[in-house]
Amino acid sequence: xxxxxxxxxxxxxxxxxxxxxxxxxxxxxxxxxxxxxxxxxxxxxxxxxxxxxxxxxxxxxxxxxxxxxxxxxxxxx
Numbered sequence: 001x002x003x004x005x006x007x008x009x010x011x012x013x014x015x016x017x018x019x020x021x022x023x024x025x026x027x028x029x030x031x032x033x034x035x036x037x038x039x040x041x042x043x044x045x046x047x048x049x050x051x052x053x054x055x056x057x058x059x060x061x062x063x064x065x066x067x068x069x070x071x072x073x074x075x076x077x
Contacts, residue, residue, distance in 0.1 A: 005053065014060050021054040 008017035028047050035043050
């Protein structure tokens with residue numbers, strides 16, 4: 001997720017950020033059922049943040065006025 005936020009906020013490339021976030025969402029959603037119960041909550045929290053940023057990025061590409069995509073986590077990609 002961090003690289004997508006870099007593309008969005010630093011390189012001002014929402015198309016690439018949207019592409020990356022979409023793949024993170026798709027892959028993460030497919031794998032979330034395979035994680036242990038202890039890691040499930042963290043995994044779901046991360047997926048919700050990806051979905052939030054995906055929505056913001058998509059809205060921005062449609063011309064909506066939105067805030068910068070945020071990364072309030074300590075997670076790497």
